[in-house]
Amino acid sequence: MPQLPPALKNLLIVMALMGLAQVALPNIGFNPFQLYLYFPDSYSFRLWQPVTHVFCHGDIGHFIFNGIALFSFGLIVELRLGSTRFLQLFFISAIGAMLFHFAAMAYSLYGEFHTLIPNHLAGFEAIRYPPMLGASGAVYGVMVAFAVLYPNETLLFLFIPYPIKAKYLVPIMVGLDIVLGLGSFSGDNVAHFAHIGGAATGLLMIFVWKRLDRQRYNRFNH
16 A cells, blocks of 8 residues: 555554454454453453554444545545644544543443442443444544544545535534434444544644644744
């Protein structure tokens, strides 16, 4: 992939290698679930999971969707921001996604359920929360950055049969996550609050960078 900017190319390569590892590791006795992200009070939580879970995916469809989204939005965003800022955007958005996800889980575990479950039983092992995995939170940060930088760019989205501007498409997607996350619909195993956290973090970073760049420009031109 020589035509891709370096940060995006390496992220996609790591995602692909991790996908292969998820298939191959069980053959040597390593459970790939140890790479996914569990709530910190779970016996299954490991210190490396905040990093490794970003590059793991639930199935081939999950991998392809995130890969296409990261490629489509990340290519333009990295060319605009540069590789260093692009990597910062990706990984800090992933951290924001993780923190929002943990906050939502903490509310469920210790807020809504604290009167029902003894303290020593509360946590993943008690009510069986599934682990989180995937680059979606980080990708949402990149998508929001694209929408801020190129709000009037028209896009074709998988499930929308006509072009729509980025400034409408991305808020619609985040809004759906808010509705679905607050609705807690049965059978929905998507970490919607991770998407919201990644989007919010990406938005904050872009506005901070734009302000810093404006201040730097004014300083050198006065």
